Amino acid sequence: MELFSNANDFLLWTRGDAFNIAIGIFIVGSIIRVLEIFLLGRKHDFSEPRGTEWGPGLKNIISRSAVDSGTFKRAPFVVVVGYIWHICFFIVLLFFVPHIELIHATLGLKWPGIPSQFVDASTVIAMAALLAMLWHRLTHPVLKFLSTYEDYLVWLVTFLPLLTGYIAFHRMIDPYPMALGLHILSVELLLIVFPFTKLMHAITLFIARWYTGAMMGRKGIES
Amino acid sequence: MNEQTLFELLQQQGVSRRGFLKYCTALTSLMALPASMIPTVAHALESARRPSVIWLSFQECTGCAESLLRSHSPTIEGLIFDHISLDYQHTLQAAAGDAAEHAREQAIKDNYGKYLVVVDGSIPLADPGYSTIAGMSNLDMLNETLTGAAAVIAVGTCSAYGGLPQADPNPTGAVSVSSLVKDKPVINVPGCPPIPTVITGVLAHYLTFGSIPELDSLGRPKVFYGQSIHDRCYRRPFYDKGLFAETFDDEGAKKGWCLYRLGCKGPMTYNACATLKWNQQTSWPVESGHGCLGCSEPDFWDAGSFYNALSIPDGDYTRAAGYAVATGVVLGAAVGFTNQKTKATAAAQHTNVTVDDFSLNKKNK
Numbered sequence A: 001m002e003l004f005s006n007a008n009d010f011l012l013w014t015r016g017d018a019f020n021i022a023i024g025i026f027i028v029g030s031i032i033r034v035l036e037i038f039l040l041g042r043k044h045d046f047s048e049p050r051g052t053e054w055g056p057g058l059k060n061i062i063s064r065s066a067v068d069s070g071t072f073k074r075a076p077f078v079v080v081v082g083y084i085w086h087i088c089f090f091i092v093l094l095f096f097v098p099h100i101e102l103i104h105a106t107l108g109l110k111w112p113g114i115p116s117q118f119v120d121a122s123t124v125i126a127m128a129a130l131l132a133m134l135w136h137r138l139t140h141p142v143l144k145f146l147s148t149y150e151d152y153l154v155w156l157v158t159f160l161p162l163l164t165g166y167i168a169f170h171r172m173i174d175p176y177p178m179a180l181g182l183h184i185l186s187v188e189l190l191l192i193v194f195p196f197t198k199l200m201h202a203i204t205l206f207i208a209r210w211y212t213g214a215m216m217g218r219k220g221i222e223s
Numbered sequence B: 001m002n003e004q005t006l007f008e009l010l011q012q013q014g015v016s017r018r019g020f021l022k023y024c025t026a027l028t029s030l031m032a033l034p035a036s037m038i039p040t041v042a043h044a045l046e047s048a049r050r051p052s053v054i055w056l057s058f059q060e061c062t063g064c065a066e067s068l069l070r071s072h073s074p075t076i077e078g079l080i081f082d083h084i085s086l087d088y089q090h091t092l093q094a095a096a097g098d099a100a101e102h103a104r105e106q107a108i109k110d111n112y113g114k115y116l117v118v119v120d121g122s123i124p125l126a127d128p129g130y131s132t133i134a135g136m137s138n139l140d141m142l143n144e145t146l147t148g149a150a151a152v153i154a155v156g157t158c159s160a161y162g163g164l165p166q167a168d169p170n171p172t173g174a175v176s177v178s179s180l181v182k183d184k185p186v187i188n189v190p191g192c193p194p195i196p197t198v199i200t201g202v203l204a205h206y207l208t209f210g211s212i213p214e215l216d217s218l219g220r221p222k223v224f225y226g227q228s229i230h231d232r233c234y235r236r237p238f239y240d241k242g243l244f245a246e247t248f249d250d251e252g253a254k255k256g257w258c259l260y261r262l263g264c265k266g267p268m269t270y271n272a273c274a275t276l277k278w279n280q281q282t283s284w285p286v287e288s289g290h291g292c293l294g295c296s297e298p299d300f301w302d303a304g305s306f307y308n309a310l311s312i313p314d315g316d317y318t319r320a321a322g323y324a325v326a327t328g329v330v331l332g333a334a335v336g337f338t339n340q341k342t343k344a345t346a347a348a349q350h351t352n353v354t355v356d357d358f359s360l361n362k363k364n365k
Helices: A007-015 A017-040 A054-063 A069-074 A076-095 A097-107 A116-139 A141-146 A149-169 A176-196 A198-219 B006-012 B017-030 B035-047 B063-069 B076-083 B097-110 B138-146 B157-161 B196-209 B236-241 B317-349 B360-364
Strands: B052-057 B085-089 B115-120 B149-155 B186-189
Touching (some): A007 A176, A017 B317, A069 A076, A076 A097, A076 A149, A116 A149, A176 A198, B006 B035, B035 B196, B052 B138, B063 B196, B085 B097, B138 B149, B149 B196, B157 B186
Parallel strands (some): B052 B085, B052 B115, B115 B149
8 A cells, every 4th residue: 555654554544634624514415405495495374374383393303203104014125124214223323332432533422332242233234224225126117117326326335334343443453553543534435425415414314304393383284 | 982892882881791691681682583583683793883873853852862871870781772873963972063063974974784773863954054063964964874874763653754853844845854864774773762672772783683673664674663552552452442531530541451542542553662561661652642643654743633532533624624615505406396397397298198099980080
């Protein structure tokens, strides 16, 4: 490797300049996308409100996480595997102690971690769920027809941090700084791709759910 | 000068055969060799003639030599070190000035092609004046001494990877031995300082086999640097259980929990401290309550704070994030207002469709 004199050099780059670039693109992109939504605005509703907006809006953010029976009947695989993936992913992201340290250093928030064996198991389950999703996408004729390159890109940048994290945790690449550097780099790739793809749903879902709930609330309908 | 064998010298120092074999057994296991190799090691060490060693000290603090000499005494490691034929070491030798330099030249001449060169300290390339010995630049002395060397052992992180002198902004243009020496085998024995047993272990390997040990990608003997501190750390079970010391004097610290959150660099550091320990196997940094600094790794001085966890970004990310927020708001507003304008223009140009537009009569008119 000519660019870096050794693996430590590479690790330092991923923790330094590369992180700054990635977090910069992530923030710029996300703000543009969110502002774009808000500045588009909605027409003023002149009708008399029949209920409140904030309460139902916030409730909807939570309640829409529950399984919808109609969706479950139509696509049980997507619902079950989707839940497994998201739960395991958040366990790995939020409860592995090195990750908590990162969040504490950058955002100042802190909470207790869990034993690394649980994180390890969750990583494996999350990877299996993602592989099952990919298999489903490739074998379901309608889904395959509807899939674009973006779907596969999003899958890849989501899968890589899990794979490299697993490799780094089990020290399957020597030397370790190379393994850790690759893991951090893969997350930076995810951060860069995030605002410009459907990964943005992790932010926009709050806006969309709130808006639906608030709109229904104003009309006095249960959402 | 080199007539006596090592074993004869050890006997003169009062080391029993039992003690000697015990050392050979420990050394054999240390070098990850099968137990059947013990007699080979013992025989090789018994009959080994004292190899000539020229020790060059460049930009260093003498800590590496101190580690070896003052470690604990008397030990067989120490005696082996005493009884290599150390023909030049400017801190230790009695001779000074021309006589000292003459000893080095004589050793090169007498043992041409067979002697070992030990280097501690980095070599300044920015200006030779930063470090000279007898009016000779470090680079010139290294090149001259290496002409007839069998191998070079870079002792300490400064000579192995540049170490402290090479730390940013590297005013002296310090470089490691391996970045200069391409035509001789270079064994890196990094550490700040390296473990004395590791230094003598490498010498013993050379005495036993007449060859250099197997090295990793950073030129370190795999037998001593093959495993990370983290993997051999006695606090590792706490890491896996998620039990961490939060400060140096909290309950967790007193209970011996993992020091990862306090900045321990054990996961990325390859060294033998966790198994060999220091001061006659008394303790080692992590056991004494402080995280590993990663001193046997390249760039360890530039790897951010010793007290930051390994997973924490190292750069000025707050500033990067600040700029990003400002840029995002400006660009987002620009995109948003452009969209509003597009929407307003579309609305302005919109014409309503009436039922007349669908009338056939209208077209016929």
